[in-house]
Amino acid sequence: MSNKFDLVVIGGGSGGLATARRAAGVYGARAAIVECGPIGGTCVNVGCVPKKVMWSAAAMAESIKQAPGYGFDVTSKPFNWPEFVAKRTAYIHRLNGIYFKNLENDKVTYFHGKGYVRKEDDLFLVDVRQEDGSVSTIKADRVVIATGSYPILPKTPGAELGITSNGFFELTEQPKTVLVVGAGYIGVELSGMLHALGSETHLMIRGDTVLRSFDEMIQTTITETYEKEGIKIHTEVTKPIALSQLDSGKTLASYVDKDGKASTLEVDKVIWAIGRAPHTRSIGLEEIGVKMDETGYIEVDKYQNTSVPNLYALGDVVKLVHLTPVAIAAGRRLVDRVFGGVKDRHLDYDNIPSAIFSHPEAGSVGLSEKAAIEKFGKDQVKVYKTKFNGMYYAVLEEKIPTAYKMVCVGPEEKVVGLHLVGDASAELIQGFGVAVKMGATKEDFDNTVAVHPTSAEEVVTLK
Known part of the structure; x- marks a missing residue:
């Protein structure tokens, strides 16, 4: 051959x-x-x-x-x-x-x-x-x-004592206590899963909220929900985190908290989710x-x-x-x-939908409110949003929020961003992503009859 x-x-x-x-x-x-x-x-x-x-x-x-x-x-x-x-x-x-x-x-x-x-x-x-x-x-x-x-490791003392997302999938036993470092979608997803499955979960981030590359509504809703659900979020950890091995087999994370105080945390596992x-x-x-x-x-x-x-x-x-x-x-x-001779064929990288498998899920397509204002000017941007509890939680004491935001631009109110938090948001954003990609306006959404009773109907009835 x-x-x-x-x-x-x-x-x-x-x-x-x-x-x-x-x-x-x-x-x-x-x-x-x-x-x-x-x-x-x-x-x-x-x-x-x-x-x-x-x-x-x-x-x-x-x-x-x-x-x-x-x-x-x-x-x-x-x-x-x-x-x-x-x-x-x-x-x-x-x-x-x-x-x-x-x-x-x-x-x-x-x-x-x-x-x-x-x-x-x-x-x-x-x-x-x-x-x-x-x-x-x-x-x-x-x-x-x-x-x-x-996945990368930080250049800090003892960094090799922690694992990355690759190492997470090699775990044969569930850690009883775990520290996840990183505010991106990988850190948020891993910490949410571990907490839901019963691990005592700590999440260390450099800012005040998780998911800082997403719209502010997604950031704040997920951060607040995680804290309410019992994930221990350590914010404003800007100094390097050093790891050392204890005689017990546990890992000691040494860090400086948001008040500038030297602190330590003892856990079974440390997971680095600081980028790739x-x-x-x-x-x-x-x-x-x-x-x-x-x-x-x-x-x-x-x-x-x-x-x-x-x-x-x-x-x-x-x-x-x-x-x-x-x-x-x-x-x-x-x-x-x-090979196919399709002239000018290439991928348009604008308005690509994405999802975060957090708890609850989040979905996003297009520009955040902040990015839209930076691109078009504040006077050209109009935002529609809502926050509520889905009907699934009607008979439950624990309420997990649903929050939606639509970002529109210009007198025709073209939809340039749609951001969802709540159950099934990953599935919902796929369909709505088609509408945003096609250049739908707020009126197009308004003219679509709602499916009732669903959470998604709120997207086409935003006021």
Whole structure:
């Protein structure tokens, strides 16, 4: 078999797989995937998929807790973490098998190893390096870099005593006490799940609220709800957090609290959720002249072109929107243009819906209120919002809030942002995201008859 391909994708995550499969399966290109880790990448193995499975377990725990309010006399044993993790792992392994089968069906050649790219005249050479040191080389007319990202550790004493989100999915026992560090969606999701499943959960953040890249309504609603539900949020922790191992086996976190007082916290586990970095170093990109910023993100234009002709990049290695469906969509559009002849085909990165699997869920599409004011001016922005308790909580003593905000611009009140907090918000934002993407106005929402009784009807009856 020839080792020459029309396209070689380095990275077997969701974006890379979608790119190679579309090239081979739809357009008949000779395509190959190079991957050194589990097939499916972060999302399938240590990201979105196992996270959503864990979130579902946490949601089940909340439903059991709420069942007496609906007249059910429920008794349950404590959550069986090892048994559940075994089921979750088996599910992921089934998905890995399905991914391999899909590659086979679409006639994509798979190479296991770390890809290192070189140039030879008009061709790319991709060295596939095995753990034992052996190297095989394949040739390609075009290369896509889709190597994803990895969770980072802080440069503080004892940081290695903590784990990252990757380590979270390796836990075989549930920690009784846990400290999560980070205000982003990963920290918020992990802390919410652990709390719902019964761990005493601490969350340390640098500001006053979580999810600071989202609209203020989402920030404040989730922060206040987490505190009310019993998650211990330590705010304004701006100095480095040092870790040390205790004789008991527990971890001691030393930090400076918001009042400037030196404090300590003793927990079973510390989870760092302070950000991710692109997998772009030591794979040959610098040597062939690929432009990257100081943090390693590859510079691309709207067509995913890098500074090197016929070398493309997508997903978490570019400094755009880091979501699995975004990488998939970018890869498919790239292939449509390069192999399908669809001129000007590229991904529009505006108005991409996203969800946070917190407790309660949140969904967002478009601009926050603050971003809209910065872009259009305060006098051009009008905001509609509501906050209420969904009917599910009518007979429950515990009330989890629902809050919606619509951000409109101009005399026609075009909807440029929609932000939801509450049960099923992740599902709701998908449908409403279509409307925002199509340029719907407030009047379009008003003209849509409400479905009653639902929480979502409030979106089309905002006053």
